[in-house]
Amino acid sequence: MDQRSQSFVGDQENYDMDLFDNDREFAEGNLYPTEFQNYTQQVKLKPDHEKRPIWIAPNFKLYLESFSPLYKTATEFLIGIAEPVCRPMYIHEYMITKYSLYAAVSVGLTKEKIFERLDFLSKNEDIPSDVKAFIELYSSRYGKARLVLKDCKYFIECFDRNTRNNLMQIQQIEQAYRSQLRRNAMIEQRLKEQSERQRVEESAETKALRERITNSNSLIASRPTATSTSGMMLNQQSVEQQELTERFMNLKDEFQVLIDQEMEDVDNGQVDGPAQDGSSRAQRKQDLIFEIDPEQIEGVKEACIKENYPLIEEYDFKRDKTLPDLKIELKSTTQIRPYQEQSLSMMFSNGRARSGVVVLPCGAGKTLAGITAACTIKKSIMVLCTSGVSVEQWRQQFFLWANIGGKVCRFTSKTRDQMFNSQAPDGEAGIVISTYNMIAYQGNRSNETSQLMKAIQNTEWGLLILDEVQVVPAAMFRKVLSICKSHCKLGLTATLVREDEKIDDLNFLIGPKLYEANWLDLQLQGYLARVQCIEVWCEMTPEFYKEYLSARPRLKTNLYVNNPNKFLACQYLINLHESRGDKIIVFSDNLFALKMYAQKLKRPYISGEVGQSERMGILHYFQKTNDINTIFLSKVGDTSIDLPGANVIIQISSHFGARRQEAQRLGRILRPKQSAEKQAYSNSTEFNAYFYSLVSTNTQEMYYSDKRQQFLIDQGYYFEVIQELPFMSGENNKEKEKLLMQSLREQVEFLTQILQNDEAKFESLEEREELLEDDEDQIGIDRLRKRELNSLTGADGMYEEFQR
């Protein structure tokens, strides 16, 4: 178990936790008290505690015995009220936070129900008083105010006047409210000016008309035959005048209708508060509802969470008659899996849809979970992904799993399908799949793209699906969310970790975590492959180590990555697994190593600079034939490349201590090795996939390696360490004979090559790779071109490239 969680041992004397200080600590992500605690004196157990599976510690942590007969019930309950911290084989650790309590209350769990269940499932005689107070406090705060989207406008509805007054004390809310008032005043002013202009034009026309009539009258007097002509002119002018007036009236009507509708909704609304000043019911209700600036929405939500007034965001999609319906159904052959169903039941409980994040392991089927949500809401759907490849995959999966009556449009730099018209009188609904970059891009756009962006902006989306939510920076999220206005947001991810610890931002950007599947449970049930994780220790050769000790940081990395003993270990493992008929992916972030390994071992590689058709060719041969059984991938293969047949990963270099990359790479071999449904409950405990990480001993790589593994360890994986592969100890020399780069001469030649390598060039190659991996959109390439030009001209940050 995670050593941070050994909270039942050690010194407890000065344990004195201030509830509210800690609350702030939780909010800021500093979840762990540093010193270990011994609660044996404080925590009294029930006489029959052995039969019950949960321990409740006074520091808000819950420990679950996974071997208990009540495990399933207890897990389902705990996942609803607390956040999983670490779930190895026998004891799982959870933490109660205010976010987890908001999520619990939002799915209909009252504090009474939480206490009742905790009392039944826990070994504790009593729930610790701090924990009880914490649950009481935060479960009662939820539900006082809600955020509503109507006609592309955002309103806050307060439960009572007290809540409204308290909310208005919050600076961000007051600002957002005032800013919207100003906007509305400006709109009203513009409308007034427009109508005034029309009135002036109209009176000028009337004057001209009158003059003409007078003239024509005099003409009538002198030339009676002209009557019919002037009569025609008069008629024509009156028609034009009438048209103008009607147009103005319509304009006024549209505005009035909006206001009337708003008033009517206020009257029909469910919010009310105590009458304190004798004001009319409608007046009081209107006081409780106020519009806020859509551009400040995320700041408002963040502030509300901080001030403990989390806004409810629920979408009553079944009763929404304002948005057009989308014809979409899951195919009769589509069967969603129990955990997919469970995750969605958290989103759709009590008949409404709520925004939040669903966490499912790599390869467990997040796409189908998202598609099922779309089939439930049946309104226009927007899907945002991290790359153009993912856009294509989402589109294919939509058609694979569902029957769709509307348009499914791709909006990427390479493909722009014609969009449906959500503004049409009969209200068309459809699906748009795009990338975060494409939507958030702020530079010049072509005419066609601008039109599509306008259409996206003017559409009110029933559901916004955000794929791989953990990778998107908060600023980009803000931009994207202010453009795509949706009633409900579903974030999907496998790895809810970020190295910058900004993951809590998702609570106000999207919503609380609604569900997090247990990796080991899914593995045991056969929905994921059974992976053995192995760290192989490779000693540095003396020549490399000597250089390593005196090298600058950048060269140090090159030396431990290219350690010849790693190269030998990699060859040995490739030979071993190829002879078993396995399919192997070798990952290297270091491009020098990637190419050198691939060339020496005569296997293909894919990096950012390898073109799409060549990539497809390599992947095709790898998947469909036995001609290629090993491929080398740079970080472009960390996500998005779907290789269901691969079952071995050898990692020779990676991005420092990045936990997410480790998990995503593991995800490439997590697809079950036979049909999941067949493998489910087969109870086999044999490993059928292997994840090797090669590490140079006594170098910084050891430290990074430990850090990288933490996320997977928290999911219950353990890393077996192999200090010596059989060929290293001199045994099995036949195997050793087959390996390249054994002689000192070869190794020294290689070292010379590394030392002569131009580091600056090397770095720029890797930067290029990073950008290509970030987004394959043209936008990314434009940015890259711009940077290259900047560095060539020395005009860093000054050079702007304009689109013609």
Ligand SMILES: Nc1ncnc2c1ncn2[C@@H]1O[C@H](COP(=O)(O)OP(=O)(O)OP(=O)(O)O)[C@@H](O)[C@H]1O
């Ligand atoms: N209910 C289901 N029945 C049958 N196959 C399923 C089901 N759900 C998902 N799959 C299959 O599982 C595979 C993985 O699904 P998907 O690509 O959505 O996973 P993911 O969670 O998005 O993975 P990653 O994070 O690696 O992209 C796909 O081949 C998909 O068709």
